[in-house]
Amino acid sequence: MSFTANTLKDSKGLEHVIAIDGKTVHVSKDNFHHTSPIHLVHAWSVENNICLGQIKTQTKSNEITAIPELLDLLDAKGSIITIDAMGTQTAIAAKIIDKEGHYILAVKDNQKALREEVETTCNRNRSVFDYTEVEKGHGRIETRRCEVVEKGLIVDFENRWKGLQSIIKITATREIGDKVSTEERFYISSLDTSQPFNQYIRNHWKIENSLHWTLDMVFREDEQRKRAKHAAENFAIVRKIALNLLKKDCGKESLRSKRLKAGWNKEYLIDLLKF
Secondary structure (H helix, E strand, O other): OHHHHHHHHHOOOOOOEEEEEEEEOHHHOEOOOOEOOOEEEEEEEOOOOEEEEEEEEOOHHHHHHHHHHHHHHOOOOOOEEEEOHHHOOHHHHHHHHHOOOEEEEEEOHHHHHHHHHHHHHHHHOOOOEEEEEEEEEOOEEEEEEEEEEEOOOOHHHHHHOOOOOEEEEEEEEEEEOOEEEEEEEEEEEOOOOOOOHHHHHHHHOHHHHHHHHHHHHHOOHHHOOOOOOOHHHHHHHHHHHHHHHHHHOOOOOOHHHHHHHHHHOHHHHHHHHOO
16 A cells, blocks of 8 residues: 555645545455455546555445545545445545545435435425536437535434535436436535536546556456455555556557556666656
8 A cells, every 4th residue: 555655645736536436356256265256445536547545345345344444545635535325424424524525425225215315305405506518429418417405404414414515416318319318316515515516426437437447458357366365455456556657658559558568668667667
């Protein structure tokens, strides 16, 4: 973790949004020793496009205990922490506020009572901000309406979530030819109601495309068979160190080409290590 701590220190003052999400390294499962594949919870800097840290768990359900450990590694002051529904816990929200950060937490059906409470709050209170974004491309039209509601008058609800200021409803509509699909998503946040929530929520999923997908496509992480002791976790750290270094090279080559070049060209490798 010392490398990621230094990386975070270098980016201080630039950091704004930190996305937290988990990824399973499927082939790390060891049938002989009856162990499950390792699950890694990552912190991703959206602005700096680098991984700031990871914590290992044995299953996805353990993300609830891993996320607070990961937060302990981060300087969250002034940052916006975005987490999917697994991390929507009162203790996690309180920890982020205690570290002088802000949170945007997804609310889904894994917590039905909370989802119903949030949905009811949105339906009973007039939104103070209501704006729509439309994006066209690749043969489809995507419309995202963002309605932001103040925390409202449900005293028990607001007291349970430290720092709660806003409740967000995103209505996402996708049109592909004659087919139209609509989905409603809900979030709670410690940010005030005037923030660009559409942008923050969309940026959260950069952790999937820029980190998880890249680890599988460039480093073939999901095909790695290292299982002995801490090998899977340690090599996962090494891959992220390598990915962070490759991303600091702003050349036009693909990440895969840069990775191969680092193995063939000693001078290029030395230059990468200087970043």
